[in-house]
Amino acid sequence: AQSVTQLDSQVPVFEEAPVELRCNYSSSVSVYLFWYVQYPNQGLQLLLKYLSGSTLVKGINGFEAEFNKSQTSFHLRKPSVHISDTAEYFCAVSDIDGQNFVFGPGTRLSVLP
Amino acid sequence: DVKVTQSSRYLVKRTGEKVFLECVQDMDHENMFWYRQDPGLGLRLIYFSYDVKMKEKGDIPEGYSVSREKKERFSLILESASTNQTSMYLCASTLRKISNQPQHFGDGTRLSIL
Numbered sequence: 344a345q346s347v348t349q350l351d352s353q354v355p356v357f358e359e360a361p362v363e364l365r366c367n368y369s370s371s372v373s374v375y376l377f378w379y380v381q382y383p384n385q386g387l388q389l390l391l392k393y394l395s396g397s398t399l400v401k402g403i404n405g406f407e408a409e410f411n412k413s414q415t416s417f418h419l420r421k422p423s424v425h426i427s428d429t430a431e432y433f434c435a436v437s438d439i440d441g442q443n444f445v446f447g448p449g450t451r452l453s454v455l456p
Numbered sequence: 457d458v459k460v461t462q463s464s465r466y467l468v469k470r471t472g473e474k475v476f477l478e479c480v481q482d483m484d485h486e487n488m489f490w491y492r493q494d495p496g497l498g499l500r501l502i503y504f505s506y507d508v509k510m511k512e513k514g515d516i517p518e519g520y521s522v523s524r525e526k527k528e529r530f531s532l533i534l535e536s537a538s539t540n541q542t543s544m545y546l547c548a549s550t551l552r553k554i555s556n557q558p559q560h561f562g563d564g565t566r567l568s569i570l
Contacts, residue, residue: 347498352496375556377558379561384465384563384564385563385564386460386546386548386561386562386563386564387499387546387548387559387561388561389558389559389560392556392558394556433498433499437556439556444501444559446491446498446499447498448496448497448498449496449498
């Protein structure tokens with residue numbers, strides 16, 4: 344079975360600063376990786392996903408993530424954040440057999456003016 | 457566009473009541489899921505379904521049951537609500553049983569059990 348760790352439960356950052364949200368996973372099989380965002384009082388929306396190919400994945404709203412197989416990481420980055428990026432971000436992993444889909448505990452990003 | 461609709465955004469019930477949470481998707485998706493979301497714990501899978509009348513237990517099924525009589529509708533049932541079931545409940549769906557498909561979520565139901 345897989346597991347997902349998001350090392351930071353809360354990340355405060357000033358507007359227009361860069362941000363990195365960390366995600367590490369453990370799995371004995373190959374996986375697919377996802378980042379979701381949850382704005383206040385809403386469900387989750389898909390930001391980006393890694394299935395195969397290039398390890399740098401670009402998503403919506405200027406976010407990107409890099410898959411690092413040796414470090415079993417899938418960190419999310421944005422070079423310049425906006426107030427509107429304030430939300431909770433969830434990393435998720437699925438094994439390629441589709442038997443397990445696991446979410447991390449989430450990271451709350453607060454963008455300060 | 458993809459649409460997953462949960463019938464209530466906020467719900468308040470009493471201990472011991474039977475509670476129904478409804479979820480409808482309009483995308484002809486085969487798979488549907490119920491999660492609960494609690495601070496610091498992320499999303500935990502309660503039940504899921506890969507087809508009509510089919511259900512499988514997730515990680516925390518105790519105290520819950522589900523019903524899927526039609527492809528578009530997946531109901532979560534709290535047989536006898538307890539205060540530790542106060543939580544945010546999220547419904548999701550995916551096109552088919554392929555692991556690279558992202559899940560589409562409803563806006564959630566915030567349930568309070570008094």
